[in-house]
Amino acid sequence: MSMNQKDLHHNLSLSLGLETQTIDSDTDTDGEIIDTQGFESHEFVFQTGDITDGDFECLLLESDDDAMAGATEVAAADLIGDAPTFDDTEGQTVKSVGYKGSKRYVQPRVTTTNTTDGGVIGALAIQGSARNAPV
Numbered sequence: 001m002s003m004n005q006k007d008l009h010h011n012l013s014l015s016l017g018l019e020t021q022t023i024d025s026d027t028d029t030d031g032e033i034i035d036t037q038g039f040e041s042h043e044f045v046f047q048t049g050d051i052t053d054g055d056f057e058c059l060l061l062e063s064d065d066d067a068m069a070g071a072t073e074v075a076a077a078d079l080i081g082d083a084p085t086f087d088d089t090e091g092q093t094v095k096s097v098g099y100k101g102s103k104r105y106v107q108p109r110v111t112t113t114n115t116t117d118g119g120v121i122g123a124l125a126i127q128g129s130a131r132n133a134p135v
Contacts, residue, residue, distance in 0.1 A: 010134030013127040017044055017108045020122030023056070026115050030061075031108035031123055033068055040129035042099040044108050046084050048091055051119030056086040057111045058095070058123070062103035074101055091119065 018031030036042055046058045060083070063071040076083075080098025099106050108123045 007134075011128060011130050013039065013130070013135050015125040015127070017123035017125035018046075018110065018121070020047075020049070020120060022118055022120050023054075023110060023112050024115060024118035026054075026113050027111075029110045029112070031110075032125070033066065033105050033107045034125045034127070035066070036099075036104055036106060036127065038131050039127035040131065041127065042106065043080075043096055043126040043128070044099065044106075045094060045096040045124045045126060046086075046108070046110075047094045047122055047124070048086050049120030051086060051088045051091045051121075052117035053088050054115030054118050055113045056119065056121055057113075058084040058086075058097070058121075059109045059111060060097065060099055061107045061109055062099075062101050063105050063107075064103050066105055068105060068107055071105075071107065074099060074106070078102075086119070086121070088119070 078101035
């Protein structure tokens with residue numbers, strides 16, 4: 001019996017969503033602006049390294065402007081899954097959230113609170129269901 005093999009490789013686009021970095025203060029850290037044009041599905045994967053303290057809330061912002069002018073937080077109804085959160089019990093963890101909104105540009109943001117030493121976090125943007133494949 002053989003298994004069907006589908007070509008995922010040529011139907012995905014991977015982009016840096018947020019450069020992996022240490023965040024050691026209470027702040028908003030914005031990632032890269034992702035252009036959703038040409039794709040029907042979007043997933044943001046957040047991964048942590050060591051977290052010493054603090055609360056890390058991962059949000060998505062959306063806008064029709066390529067510089068994110070007038071950006072707003074993506075409504076829960078336009079997310080697939082819950083916006084990830086991490087704390088000092090969740091080092092070396094991966095969580096993701098999908099985007100199904102209608103805006104052209106999406107940007108990940110990490111909001112940190114209760115942070116002294118902080119932790120390491122980054123994000124990957126995965127776009128799939130390409131309108132024109134291979135990507």
